[in-house]
Amino acid sequence: MMRILNLVLAVMFLVFASLQLNDPDPITWILIYGTMAVVCVMGAFEFYVRWLMIVQFVSYGVYAIILIPAFWTWVGSPDRSLLFDELAKMKFSYIEESREFLGLLICMTILAVCWAKSSKSSRKGF
Numbered sequence: 442m443m444r445i446l447n448l449v450l451a452v453m454f455l456v457f458a459s460l461q462l463n464d465p466d467p468i469t470w471i472l473i474y475g476t477m478a479v480v481c482v483m484g485a486f487e488f489y490v491r492w493l494m495i496v497q498f499v500s501y502g503v504y505a506i507i508l509i510p511a512f513w514t515w516v517g518s519p520d521r522s523l524l525f526d527e528l529a530k531m532k533f534s535y536i537e538e539s540r541e542f543l544g545l546l547i548c549m550t551i552l553a554v555c556w557a558k559s560s561k562s563s564r565k566g567f
Contacts, residue, residue, distance in 0.1 A: 443558070447485035450551060454478035457544070465537075470544070473501070477548050480555055489559035498552045505545040511538030 458474035461467045476497060483489060514535040515524060523529040529536045 444485045447481045451478045451481035451485070454481060470541075473544075473548060477551060480552065484555045484558060487558075489555065491556070491559055494552050494556055494559070498549060498556075501545045501549050501552070505542055505549070508538045508542040508545070511535035512542040515539035 454474045454477040458471045458478065461470040461474065464470055476493070480490075480494060480497070511534070515521065518535075523533065523536055524539060526536070
């Protein structure tokens with residue numbers, strides 16, 4: 442079951458990465474989602490590179506901390522549905538940054554689950 446879930450997550454992250462091609466900072470997000478896809482594929486085969494997960498988690502955490510003010514601006518806004526409005530990201534910079542924050546939160550959650558699974562696995566990478 443976990444193998445299927447990891448492979449589905451890997452495909453999801455590859456789709457996320459492909460959607461970033463028209464983003465203002467595509468390289469950053471293609472790398473973020475691409476490395477998450479790699480972690481999920483490796484997790485499907487119970488092979489974990491823990492140092493990579495640490496580097497990713499810390500990097501994403503620092504990036505998320507930078508984006509927290511924009512996220513709180515969105516949380517405090519009267520119309521939270523703007524997060525899903527394609528034109529709003531051009532009008533309000535906090536919309537795009539809130540989306541990025543939530544993307545990082547998804548990545549960090551998956552990394553935490555993979556970390557927990559890696560501590561139970563006998564196949565750990567370097």
